[in-house]
Amino acid sequence: MSGPLRYQNPELQDLLASNYVMGTLRGRARQRMETLMQDNRTLRERVQQWEAKLQPLHQNTPEVAPRNSTWDSIASAIGGAADPMLATLKKKLNFYKYFSGFALSCALVLAVLVLQPTPPQPAAINYVAVMKDEAERPTMVVTLTKTGRLLALDMLEKPQVEQHQNLQLWAVSKVDGSISSLGAIQVEKHIEKALTKPQWGLIADAEYLLVSVETATGVAQPSARVVAKGLCVKVEGWQAKTG
Amino acid sequence: MTGGEVIEHQYTEKARAEADQLDHLLARITLKDQKALQQLYQKVSGKLNGIAMKLLNDADLSNDVLQETFLQIWNNAGEYRRDQGEPMTWMASLLRYRALDKLRAENREQKRRNQYEEVQTLFGETSAGSPMAGLLQQDTDTKLGRCLETLDALNRNAILMAYYYGYSREDIAIHVEQPVNTVKSWLKRGLTRLAQCLGH
Numbered sequence: 001m002s003g004p005l006r007y008q009n010p011e012l013q014d015l016l017a018s019n020y021v022m023g024t025l026r027g028r029a030r031q032r033m034e035t036l037m038q039d040n041r042t043l044r045e046r047v048q049q050w051e052a053k054l055q056p057l058h059q060n061t062p063e064v065a066p067r068n069s070t071w072d073s074i075a076s077a078i079g080g081a082a083d084p085m086l087a088t089l090k091k092k093l094n095f096y097k098y099f100s101g102f103a104l105s106c107a108l109v110l111a112v113l114v115l116q117p118t119p120p121q122p123a124a125i126n127y128v129a130v131m132k133d134e135a136e137r138p139t140m141v142v143t144l145t146k147t148g149r150l151l152a153l154d155m156l157e158k159p160q161v162e163q164h165q166n167l168q169l170w171a172v173s174k175v176d177g178s179i180s181s182l183g184a185i186q187v188e189k190h191i192e193k194a195l196t197k198p199q200w201g202l203i204a205d206a207e208y209l210l211v212s213v214e215t216a217t218g219v220a221q222p223s224a225r226v227v228a229k230g231l232c233v234k235v236e237g238w239q240a241k242t243g
Numbered sequence: 244m245t246g247g248e249v250i251e252h253q254y255t256e257k258a259r260a261e262a263d264q265l266d267h268l269l270a271r272i273t274l275k276d277q278k279a280l281q282q283l284y285q286k287v288s289g290k291l292n293g294i295a296m297k298l299l300n301d302a303d304l305s306n307d308v309l310q311e312t313f314l315q316i317w318n319n320a321g322e323y324r325r326d327q328g329e330p331m332t333w334m335a336s337l338l339r340y341r342a343l344d345k346l347r348a349e350n351r352e353q354k355r356r357n358q359y360e361e362v363q364t365l366f367g368e369t370s371a372g373s374p375m376a377g378l379l380q381q382d383t384d385t386k387l388g389r390c391l392e393t394l395d396a397l398n399r400n401a402i403l404m405a406y407y408y409g410y411s412r413e414d415i416a417i418h419v420e421q422p423v424n425t426v427k428s429w430l431k432r433g434l435t436r437l438a439q440c441l442g443h
Contacts, residue, residue, distance in 0.1 A: 014438055015435075019434070022406045051332050053441050056388070061293045061297060062293050063292070064289060067306050071284055077310075078314070
């Protein structure tokens with residue numbers, strides 16, 4: 001037999017299929033096999049049979065955690081990231097990483113000049129939420145630092161709020177979806193507030209943070225007017241060197 | 244049902260449930276559900292990267308291959324058919340073929356020094372320290388495990404070196420200090436017997 005007919009031979013098909021799956025068919029022979037498979041259903045099926053038969057060999061293959069950068073590359077390659085918010089978050093985080101480094105440097109200089117020098121404790125950011133408006137534009141960035149349970153909120157764009165209204169920050173639980181207030185916030189470019197221990201617990205449990213416009217203080221649930229919402233992401237791992 | 248059969252039945256049920264989950268995620272990925280891809284990645288990337296590491300023995304290359312494989316899954320999830328194979332088999336095969344292409348492109352076949360000892364255990368008088376020994380031991384309840392054990396050690400090890408570690412015939416020949424034709428014979432004989440045992 002010659003040409004395509006030759007490849008109708010079951011024994012040859014099986015030999016080719018097994019070698020293809022095993023990986024010993026290389027170079028041009030491998031390319032030729034791939035071309036043949038496109039038009040030869042039986043050959044494809046034989047390859048699938050061998051794939052299935054040999055797959056159990058990987059049953060005990062130890063898992064190896066991929067690098068963080070691998071998912072980032074996949075996310076950006078599939079067009080706008082698997083979670084667009086995460087892509088934005090990463091950009092923001094770079095800023096905050098450097099910002100916190102800068103702030104630390106300033107604090108260190110002050111400590112040297114004014115106070116007794118004490119070993120500087122890096123105030124690492126533990127959680128970040130990039131808050132977006134309805135049009136998916138980032139409008140606020142919330143960072144949370146466990147040291148001092150400090151919440152910092154930066155408004156990239158201030159929402160429209162009437163005089164009799166106020167803004168309130170909320171945490172949405174990832175466990176049961178319940179919404180808890182983290183208190184009122186001022187309409188200012190940069191806000192900082194220390195959270196209570198129970199409030200920090202809400203952060204650790206939060207899937208989302210959101211900001212609503214309220215006409216009264218102390219309300220139990222956010223109004224329908226949510227002006228910003230963002231995933232609350234734990235970011236300690238991101239500060240370590242990856243990739 | 245015996246105790247062994249009960250355990251096997253439970254395992255099968257568990258494996259089926261996991262396969263169903265992966266199947267469902269692939270169906271969502273076909274509809275370009277990015278969250279589904281992320282969930283799939285969380286579930287299988289460690290395993291797939293582990294398989295790539297065995298083949299490539301290089302973290303940079305294995306991460307590259309993993310990335311390429313997930314983009315292929317993203318683009319071609321619609322080609323997957325459950326009746327043609329399990330989801331993990333399909334994904335592992337995509338990854339393996341990419342890894343094999345990478346091996347050739349990077350000419351990694353001459354750079355296997357670090358893997359020498361691990362592979363060498365396959366050929367020792369006792370293979371107790373071999374990762375394959377554990378694998379074969381745990382696989383004794385599977386048809387593949389039973390069939391592999393019936394093969395001549397040289398034939399079996401040649402198959403494992405090729406499939407599990409990505410060795411070419413030439414690489415195996417260098418490793419065992421035998422002519423390439425001898426290795427080809429081992430592989431052919433081993434695969435023929437394996438096929439007979441597996442009931443192809």
